[in-house]
Amino acid sequence: MVSDVHIAGVGMTAFGASPERTARDMFAQAAGEAFDDAGIDPDAVEELFYGNFMGEFAEVQGHQGPLMADVVGVSAPSTRIDSACASSGVAVRHGVNRIRGGADVVLVGGSERMKNISTAEGTEALSAAADALWEVKAGVTFPGAYSLMANSYFDEFGGTREDLAHVAVKNHQNALENDLAQFQMAIDVDDVLEAPTVSSPFGLYDCSPMSDGASAALLVSEAFAEEHGLDTDVAITGTGQASDGLALQDRVSIPETPAAVEAGEAAYEDAGITPEDVDVAEVHDCFTIAEVLALESLGFYEPGEAITAAREGETTIDGALPVNLSGGLKAKGHPVGATGGAQISEMTKLLRGDHVNSDAVSDATVGLTHNAGGTVASCAVHVLEVVE
């Protein structure tokens, strides 16, 4: 039995349009909040894992690991992780492993700047997460790739565009009171269905937005938390990561995401739990179909059944399994390199009772986060549990 990794502090910027802020500026804020939340000084940090995906395109800035250590006052090995939109989820996993390997304090998180370039430039930059030789050359962008997944899903399991709309409506509803969310705006199914088409079957509201933002979490060992009398209420008890080929064309089944299955199974085994034990989940809803695929891959629903669950409201704040109480990528926003860390930040707050939606899940003790890169060629899953 490996030891728990305690979450001593979390932080994130409000997500949205902040074109005048740099990635470093935003990460400094998120990390600063995590330090304040934890009551730990930056000089205690022994390692930094930092997620960023499109810094080369948005800021012509690579090599962000040491840059971010420098701006947050950390003097320690610092590594930039690129796992596309799963960059900071993967950073969290490496942080967990580093604590388990003997470190006491590790900073994890990510930052992304997307709104200082045009939507077309941003879409092109995001395409670098797909296979440049076999997908992008054929014209694939991510709205297109996930459209293929949605249409294949409809073909194989049934379901309609209207069913998917419920995912977007729910996630916007969840974000209404979340001041960190990019969109605090209610929408209904008709709004989703009548929105301009992005890539059939997706309209505008089926797609997560371009966002600026950053996130951070301070992970500490059990021994460090005890020694310093830290009031850590939540620990990461399970971690899992898996990979798949980038190109959709090579998948056995387009509307399934085996990397999420593997990452989920690894995280469940690591935590010693089953999907039935999970009380609340934050999953990677970059497009409405992505939430459906995630819930099936993670074992909450059989293949083909999560779309019905969406339509029937099983994943709303009052449902059997509340999903994306933060607003998800759809409404909270999706600064890609920051998203996995933001899931940890929001889930930690939900479980310890200081999230705007905590009251609705006051009995929750087990949370799950699912962060995906590309068409789920990278996936990181974490189990968070309330600890006494």
Added chain:
Amino acid sequence: MVSDVHIAGVGMTAFGASPERTARDMFAQAAGEAFDDAGIDPDAVEELFYGNFMGEFAEVQGHQGPLMADVVGVSAPSTRIDSACASSGVAVRHGVNRIRGGADVVLVGGSERMKNISTAEGTEALSAAADALWEVKAGVTFPGAYSLMANSYFDEFGGTREDLAHVAVKNHQNALENDLAQFQMAIDVDDVLEAPTVSSPFGLYDCSPMSDGASAALLVSEAFAEEHGLDTDVAITGTGQASDGLALQDRVSIPETPAAVEAGEAAYEDAGITPEDVDVAEVHDCFTIAEVLALESLGFYEPGEAITAAREGETTIDGALPVNLSGGLKAKGHPVGATGGAQISEMTKLLRGDHVNSDAVSDATVGLTHNAGGTVASCAVHVLEVVE
């Protein structure tokens, strides 16, 4: 005492101009050689750490972790590391830590494609390793940044352009019989001094070239090596990584590289050795001055003394401390994301006796590798030892 991490197999492509080859093609070759060398199948690999720096610029391809796992037949978590020119050295360190954390087989390495774009485009891409806001906007490129370091060194410690020339002459000499090297061509001090100026005090031969290439190493636990009767002659006994701010302007002293000092001290302590124990070293000579700074930072020479050592031949193949017997970045080539892994590949061969220059160091049992990113804002140092 942590356990040794055995190097079961290594591989690398010939470095040089291969503009018709993709990064994935080259990494498949390097990893394939490592699998063959080790006698291990790809499906034994539990994790892949892969270094790449400028894929976004050269191939518009990010998210290369799962891509590379896919092309080499690995089904395991795979993470792309960007630590600029230290990307695969840092990947090696994370691989070492992963083995120590409980994994049995980890693949590490990197790949870089640089020759399919123009030298001007490549120089611009490399600049993403510097501070975009405070250095690149002021016109800094890496030949310029290292020129500042060289001129500051001359000011503070003395030395001349001619002294530095000996570094280039030596490294070209070392590469003469190395078929994997980009340049198998002898040069003399006059050649270096008479070459076209790149950025004063550097002429063309003070600078490492743009290169295409890939490298890989299979790391295994001591238990796995024993259980499978693997003939591993070399182990990584020490690892260290450190970070510094990107921008030279913020350094206390321009001609010193504290991240290399810290990474070196961490690696020595980890291995339980001192600099005096090192028999042979591969250091990051992206420019001639960089080798001088590395040898001082690593404790082989006091500040200001390594330039004299270069002039007096102390680091030649017959010297007290042979440095860069592979030819170094200068003559072997410098496909940036592959360089750290290539140092491991070449050092492993040197120590186990199957490198073209092994005979000259037949008594060597301890080797050191030093891989730097940017103006040494990232640094990874490893100690390799012959094991029975």
